[in-house]
Amino acid sequence: MTCIARLAAQLLILAAPMVLSASLARADELQDINGLVKQGQHAKALERVNQYLAQKPGDPNARFTKGLILAEQNKTPEAIEVFAALSRDYPELPEPYNNLAVLYASQGQYEKARQQLEKSIRTHPSYATAYENLGDVYTKLASQAYDKALQFDSSNSAAKNKLSLIRDLISNGRPSSAPSAPTAVLAEAQQPPAAKSAPPNPVEAKEADTKSAPPKPAAAKQAAAKAAPKKSEDKGPPAAQSGDQAVLQAVLAWADAWSQKKVETYLAFYAQDFKTPKGEGRSEWEATRRERINGAKKIEVAVESPKVVLKDENNATVSFKQVYRSDTFKLNSRKTLVMVRTEGRWVIQQELSGS
Numbered sequence: 641m642t643c644i645a646r647l648a649a650q651l652l653i654l655a656a657p658m659v660l661s662a663s664l665a666r667a668d669e670l671q672d673i674n675g676l677v678k679q680g681q682h683a684k685a686l687e688r689v690n691q692y693l694a695q696k697p698g699d700p701n702a703r704f705t706k707g708l709i710l711a712e713q714n715k716t717p718e719a720i721e722v723f724a725a726l727s728r729d730y731p732e733l734p735e736p737y738n739n740l741a742v743l744y745a746s747q748g749q750y751e752k753a754r755q756q757l758e759k760s761i762r763t764h765p766s767y768a769t770a771y772e773n774l775g776d777v778y779t780k781l782a783s784q785a786y787d788k789a790l791q792f793d794s795s796n797s798a799a800k801n802k803l804s805l806i807r808d809l810i811s812n813g814r815p816s817s818a819p820s821a822p823t824a825v826l827a828e829a830q831q832p833p834a835a836k837s838a839p840p841n842p843v844e845a846k847e848a849d850t851k852s853a854p855p856k857p858a859a860a861k862q863a864a865a866k867a868a869p870k871k872s873e874d875k876g877p878p879a880a881q882s883g884d885q886a887v888l889q890a891v892l893a894w895a896d897a898w899s900q901k902k903v904e905t906y907l908a909f910y911a912q913d914f915k916t917p918k919g920e921g922r923s924e925w926e927a928t929r930r931e932r933i934n935g936a937k938k939i940e941v942a943v944e945s946p947k948v949v950l951k952d953e954n955n956a957t958v959s960f961k962q963v964y965r966s967d968t969f970k971l972n973s974r975k976t977l978v979m980v981r982t983e984g985r986w987v988i989q990q991e992l993s994g995s
Contacts, residue, residue, distance in 0.1 A: 734764035884948035890986035937967040
């Protein structure tokens with residue numbers, strides 16, 4: 641599956657979290673329609689959802705489902721129109737932005753896709769799907785940029801090597817160890833939706849995405865993360881933004897660097913006064929970390945259910961469940977990171993396990 645084909649396959653993963661119905665009858669109707677979509681009966685599903693919308697034209701769940709059906713029918717302009725309207729009416733929800741990005745990417749409009757994914761992440765900083773898709777979009781943008789560089793300087797060997805690496809990454813697609821998107825989608829869509837007495841609340845929709853959806857394996861994100869521009873690889877943590885979003889993004893970037901075995905980038909997320917776990921010297925601790933990371937054939941690190949507590953503008957803690965997998969070892973544990981902001985960047989001052 642190529643980079644962009646994988647993006648398109650992820651459209652359906654959003655169907656279940658968005659089905660927050662006003663009554664059990666409405667939930668059942670939309671569930672039946674989604675069942676038709678899974679069976680490939682798109683024409684019948686579209687007819688049913690249009691009948692539903694004739695009675696409830698403003699229902700966001702039905703509108704969302706209609707967008708998915710149109711995308712499955714390759715009616716991209718119509719699907720874009722549906723999701724664009726949803727993003728205007730419900731700007732707090734990340735899913736319509738993500739699906740707009742997928743559709744724009746399918747048309748080769750990668751810059752538009754990037755803009756939509758950044759909007760999605762701003763509304764939901766822990767939305768893993770949007771981060772993965774953003775990595776895929778950056779891959780295509782990088783490929784276009786290197787290609788353009790070679791048009792002006794065909795002897796640029798560095799650009800040739802980078803372009804070759806990116807093309808290899810795109811052609812390889814999703815890692816074989818990760819489940820394909822359609823399989824994950826069908827498993828999630830079979831779960832019954834929650835019944836609500838009112839239209840979807842943006843906060844509830846976000847909670848449904850993070851709490852009820854099964855965690856995406858970290859391996860599924862690695863190809864996208866490796867393809868992203870390497871602006872932060874030699875500079876360490878990303879520039880701070882505002883509040884707990886910036887702290888959380890720093891933690892997610894730390895986990896990605898660890899998963900990708902980018903040792904120097906990973907170590908750059910630790911403060912100069914980092915308190916080593918056993919009180920050993922910094923150089924000794926770094927040598928041990930390099931040996932362990934480089935010694936593993938593969939590493940997957942997932943951050944689940946993070947909770948950010950801001951003490952003040954320069955101090956915070958992040959507690960989460962850390963899911964670690966390598967070729968020889970697996971461990972699920974609780975972890976708390978004591979974070980400090982130094983020179984505009986959030987870095988780790990102390991790691992506390994089991995807390």
